[in-house]
Amino acid sequence: MQTLNQILRRIPVWAVYLLGALPAPWLFYLGVTGGLGVEPIKALEHEFGELALQLLILGLAVTPLRRFIGLNLMKFRRAIGVLTFAYVVLHLLVWLVLDVQLLSQIWADIVKRPYITVGMAAFVLMIPLAVTSNNWSVRRLGPRWRKLHRLVYPAAILGGLHYVMLAKGFQIEPVIYLLIISGLLLLRLPISGLLTRSRQADSA
Numbered sequence: 001m002q003t004l005n006q007i008l009r010r011i012p013v014w015a016v017y018l019l020g021a022l023p024a025p026w027l028f029y030l031g032v033t034g035g036l037g038v039e040p041i042k043a044l045e046h047e048f049g050e051l052a053l054q055l056l057i058l059g060l061a062v063t064p065l066r067r068f069i070g071l072n073l074m075k076f077r078r079a080i081g082v083l084t085f086a087y088v089v090l091h092l093l094v095w096l097v098l099d100v101q102l103l104s105q106i107w108a109d110i111v112k113r114p115y116i117t118v119g120m121a122a123f124v125l126m127i128p129l130a131v132t133s134n135n136w137s138v139r140r141l142g143p144r145w146r147k148l149h150r151l152v153y154p155a156a157i158l159g160g161l162h163y164v165m166l167a168k169g170f171q172i173e174p175v176i177y178l179l180i181i182s183g184l185l186l187l188r189l190p191i192s193g194l195l196t197r198s199r200q201a202d203s204a
Helices: 002-010 013-021 023-033 040-069 074-100 104-112 114-131 134-143 143-166 174-184 189-201
Strands: none
Touching: 002 074, 023 040, 023 074, 023 134, 023 174, 040 074, 040 134, 040 143, 040 174, 074 104, 074 114, 104 114, 114 143, 134 143
């Protein structure tokens, strides 16, 4: 694991931003050229939303991966968070601009459709996280910065729930996403830290 961590330290953060951003223009291209099937707008909306959820899960996994197996991705956590928000915004824009379009209908959907209400709540929780994802905010907020960024936990649960609720009928994939999110959050409970310290003491 130490060798892998040394390799990861040599990778520049900008490379993560570049790699993470590549799917966006590619998916737009597929949508325009018919590569996303007979309903390209719905498909594009889904792809962006799923990418956002995958990145959100990756961001939540950074701390457990370091704690339990020693894999250190902390250098890339901010980039992962920014990319997550970017794909959430793209997911939302496709729905707003290409799908619904009418402002009155947008508000009606938010109010009347629970899965959209839940998704919008997750988006609202992520806004302050995106705004404060910079060094100036870390310095300015001090200890409050960490407390603020715990909003990612309810945002993640709401995001997973949004995916489960919008699925037509029972689908296993959205449930798996929600279970993974729940498991990663459970690993952050104090008992998980106690178990880790106990194993470290036993191996010392």
